[in-house]
Amino acid sequence: MNIKKIVEKVSPNTQEKKQVKEVKLKIERALCKIVKKYTLIDRYVFAGSFAKNTWIAGHNEFDVFLVFSKKANIIQLEKQGLDCGKKLAVALKGKQHLVYASHPYSLITLPNRFSLDLVPCYAVNNSEKIISAVDRSPLHVDFVKKAIHKNPQIVVEIRLLKQFLKRFDLYGADDVVQGFSGYLAELLIIYYKTFEKTIKNFAKWRGKEHICFGSNKQKKQIAQKKYFGSAPFVVIDPTDENRNVAANVSKEVFDKFVLYSNLYLTAPKNQKEAYFFKKIPYLKNLKTIIKQRKTSWVFLKIDLSKESLQINIVPKIRRLLKGIERTLNSFEFTCLNSWFFVEKKQAVLAFEFPSTTLSFFERKIGPQLYNHQHLLVFLNQHKDAMRFYTQDSRICADVARSHSDALLLITLLLQQKKVGMNASLAEAINTRRFGFVKFSQLTKHCRESLADVLSDKFEDLYLFPD
Amino acid sequence: MNIKKIVEKVSPNTQEKKQVKEVKLKIERALCKIVKKYTLIDRYVFAGSFAKNTWIAGHNEFDVFLVFSKKANIIQLEKQGLDCGKKLAVALKGKQHLVYASHPYSLITLPNRFSLDLVPCYAVNNSEKIISAVDRSPLHVDFVKKAIHKNPQIVVEIRLLKQFLKRFDLYGADDVVQGFSGYLAELLIIYYKTFEKTIKNFAKWRGKEHICFGSNKQKKQIAQKKYFGSAPFVVIDPTDENRNVAANVSKEVFDKFVLYSNLYLTAPKNQKEAYFFKKIPYLKNLKTIIKQRKTSWVFLKIDLSKESLQINIVPKIRRLLKGIERTLNSFEFTCLNSWFFVEKKQAVLAFEFPSTTLSFFERKIGPQLYNHQHLLVFLNQHKDAMRFYTQDSRICADVARSHSDALLLITLLLQQKKVGMNASLAEAINTRRFGFVKFSQLTKHCRESLADVLSDKFEDLYLFPD
Known part of the structure; x- marks a missing residue:
């Protein structure tokens, strides 16, 4: 391995360093003016990898903390924090977006390739009790900076x-x-x-x-x-x-x-x-690759246009995905891959099976034929079997499956809310705001994300020769 | 259970008994005249269930043994045995067919619903060494008759x-x-x-x-x-x-x-x-039932028109069927049913699978991720895997299958003679006298036999309500 080559690729070059410095200076100048007018704001701190000089080439996100005095109550902190964001966006000719984590903060997209997270927090010292979850970030910056200095x-x-x-x-x-x-x-x-x-x-x-x-x-x-x-x-x-x-x-x-x-x-x-680096995004070939796998994919789209649904949606969708997957596996639809993608107003869940339909019946293999007691128990257990037969001196029964179509089973699970879902998700699903879509109906972003899953190892290995 | 009703159905009625008696008399009269002219034939013996009065209603096959003196050599026995058959067929206005068991004998179809097996054998006494495999049949008749008499x-x-x-x-x-x-x-x-x-x-x-x-x-x-x-x-x-x-x-x-x-x-x-009795032959519904099972059937037809192939074909085809089934199972095509049918000039082999195609790859589940030594062995073993991933803290690999299409695999097995088949069968297959056919291309007899397999338990249970 030419480690030098990789180090070169991950390290920002002189030009990038210069640009980051310039952008940082611009942000500082604008912030300095804005913060002055807020008596409750003690200072601002640049955090994140730009502050610690640990960013990898091409990284584009500034993290800035607005450190509030402990006199500020949480409502003041949130309100004034967002106010600053608004003003900063104007000053930098950027755009302010609201982001909700433990409390709301501003994401500002700048006119160049950079963006900026402006997060309000309280001032705390080492091992002091923190007030908000982000308060310790400035302390992290200090710790890492000291280590790098050494x-x-x-x-x-x-x-x-x-x-x-x-x-x-x-x-x-x-x-x-x-x-x-x-x-x-x-x-x-x-x-x-x-x-x-x-x-x-x-x-x-x-x-x-x-x-x-x-x-x-x-x-x-x-x-x-x-x-x-x-x-x-x-x-x-x-x-x-x-x-x-x-x-x-x-x-x-x-x-x-x-x-x-x-x-x-x-x-x-x-x-x-x-x-360290993916070779080619092979999105163009994705459809071919999916076909070549000779498996069946199910794409389930859930409408999230209702605003209440958008808060904290990712863990909800993940729970739903895992719940559906578990149930499908228990009914013998071997789930080879499961995956989800959340876009602004919709979530897509995907499942990969050897086949979305199973035989009408399943084979139950019982005890040895000559074990009379166990044989009788088995016959009694499967009274409603379609057929009993023998195989290598074992008793077998063909028993009708409760579910032989994956799509029908998923629909049923969603309608009956039998898989872990919270009230708002259940409501969205109640009003039938979900449906199955084809691969071709997926958005480009969605397909890109799927391509990533399928190339967990090396995407070029997927482009098998024949 | 009304056992009386069943006894009634399995027992021949007065009319049938009378008819059997009459046919038997006719055969005896004709045979008597014919046998007289052969000095090597000691006597004839009626065997089978008609002779022992143990036949079930509707049974139609007489078994008659021509008992040869020990002076006759095997060539004389065979030749004169078939001669008698020819003459008997003429006398009874029936038709003689040649059947090959341990030695050739005559099957004579009579103008009514009856038929007659005329089998030459040697005279032997109890515990005496038998010469031909059928020689002991007359002894069996005696034993059973005595038991019934008691x-x-x-x-x-x-x-x-x-x-x-x-x-x-x-x-x-x-x-x-x-x-x-x-x-x-x-x-x-x-x-x-x-x-x-x-x-x-x-x-x-x-x-x-x-x-x-x-x-x-x-x-x-x-x-x-x-x-x-x-x-x-x-x-x-x-x-x-x-x-x-x-x-x-x-x-x-x-x-x-x-x-x-x-x-x-x-x-x-x-x-x-x-x-005791099948309810309805449900041949009409067979296609529907096969469809409802939601499985895939493969019907393989082998041309047996070459005469050398017709001798002792059944065990050969059975061996071939089992060989193919074993191999298919080993490649993860779960064979739910296998079945064969031999008609005069062709054999049909059938296999039922959940699906005739499998995913391009198969999932290999390896050891726990945290068992470093075993993990390395697994990674090394599956160097050519398409993809490695983790599942419940186990290492998994998607490994390309060698075979993902059952029909292609069967064709390959037949061409490479990789499944137990003897020389004549291999030759027939070498000249490509085999092919896959659709359900609709099967003969009526063939379909009837398949219907029997699928109704091993109760055929009416297959006509499930929805």
Whole structure:
């Protein structure tokens, strides 16, 4: 592997660094003027990877925290925070969007390729009780900056890890990805020193383990007690021993990280680059590839145009997807892949089966024919069988299936609300705002996301020769 | 159950008895004249169920043995046997057909509903060494007749058992059925006394067991030694302790008998009649029923017009069928039913699958992700996988299947002769005298036979309400 080449690709070049600096300066100048007029705002802090110099080339999101004095109540904080956003957008000739996390904040798209998250928070010190979930972000910036100051080489290692995570959709702590936050990636490199060592460690992960910074033994023990037994992957926040930085990493994402770490280590040198960058987005071929798989896909579209549905929709849809998948599997529709995609006003759920229809009956294989007692129990159990027969001296019964059509079963599950769904989702479904669509009816974004799922390993391997 | 009604149906009525008597007389008169002219023929013997008065109503086959003196060599026996058949057919205005078993014999179809097997054999006494396989038939007639003389009521019981066997295609010792011969059915009733007791005994069959007539302890022990360990079902021939009358009963037929015995005993009284008589031949609905099963059938036709192929074809086709089925199952085409039918100049093999096509790839589920050593072995084993992914913390791989189309696989197997087939069959297949046909291209007889398979239990249960 030419690691130099990869380092080059993940590191922003001089021009990009210059541009980021310029944009940052513009934002600071505008913010400075705006913030002055708010007595409750103590200061603003640049957070995120731009602030820590750990961003990977092409990254475009600024994170800025408006640090409020503790005198401000939460309503003031929210209102004034959004006010600032509005003014900042005007000043920068950008556009303000409202985003809801633990409290509402502004996402401002700038006229160039950049965007800006402007998040209000309270000022807190290390180990002080936090008020809002984002209050500790400025502390994180400080911790990482200090570590980099001590050992500047880790910046490159952080970029490599972030790019690796990004390539496999494991990067991002939001609801959709449920993956590694930038801060978590930084902490891992601070702990293990290099990308390679981090990967090696995770490849051999043996279940429960934890990472703890500093040398305070008592604190370590408390943290161990607190977290062990509940999570397999614990990283104690060095700025708050009550917090597991990896708490939001889903089991699936963590498992993927373990898998890809192994694949990376065992891959031939000339293939390692593929673990950082996808070769070609093969969207054009997606339809062909889906056909070649010789499987049946079901695409379920759910209308989310009702506003109440849009809040916190991702976990709801994920729960619905998993619920449907579980039920389908229990009825012998082997679900080879399940996947969902949420767009502004709709969600698409997809399931891949060997076939969407099953035989009218299923074969139940019973005990040995010559085991009279067990044979009688089986015959009695399957009184309504369509047919009894023998196979290799075992009793068999063809028993009518309750469900032999996946689409009908999904429709039934949705109508009867038999799969985990909350009230608003159930209502949307009650009013029949769902339906099955064809592949060709999916939006481009939706198809791109599906292409990603199907290329979990290497997309070029999907373009099999014949 | 109105057993009287069933007894009535299986017992020939006065008119039938009279007719059988008349036909028998006609045959005897004609034979008497013909046999006189052959000095090597000692006598003729009426065998089969007409001779023993154990036939079931509607039975139509006379069995007559031409008993040759031991002076005759085998060529004389065969030639003169067929000569007699020719003359008898002329005398009775019937038609002679040649049948090949251990040696050739005549099947004569008479102008009424009856037919006649005229089989040459040698005269032997009890426990004397037999020369040809059919020589002991006259001895069997004597044994059964004596038993009936002692206990005339068993005639009805024999008829019930024969009808039960017939209803489930378990009656007949030929290659196609591989079932219970008439003689075996008679021996079972002589041994167990009644139909009900026979059925009860078989329902509780526990694997190996044997039936031995008479009280000669030494002979019994010798017979036990000789047969135990090789066959689960042994009935020592009372006229020849070296012979297992049940030797030709296939494991499948025997298993079916055990199953149907159980079903019969547990069935409600008003349904027992269905265990003797099929209700309606539902041929008309067969296509609908096949459709309703929501499965895929493959019908393979093999041309047998080449004469050399017609000798002993049934076991060859059976072997071919089982070979193909085994291979298909090993490639994950779950074979729900397999079946064959041999007509004069063609054989049809049929296979029922959930689907004749499978996904392009198959999912291989590997070890736990956190078991590093096993994980590496799995990754190495499936180096060429299309995709690796995780599921419930296990490693999975999508591996391209070698075969995803059942028809292509069957064609390949036949062309490469990879499934058990002898030289003549291989030759027929080499010259591409096989092909796939549609259901509608099957002959009526062929479809009737298929209908039988699908109605193994009760055909009316297949006509499900919706």
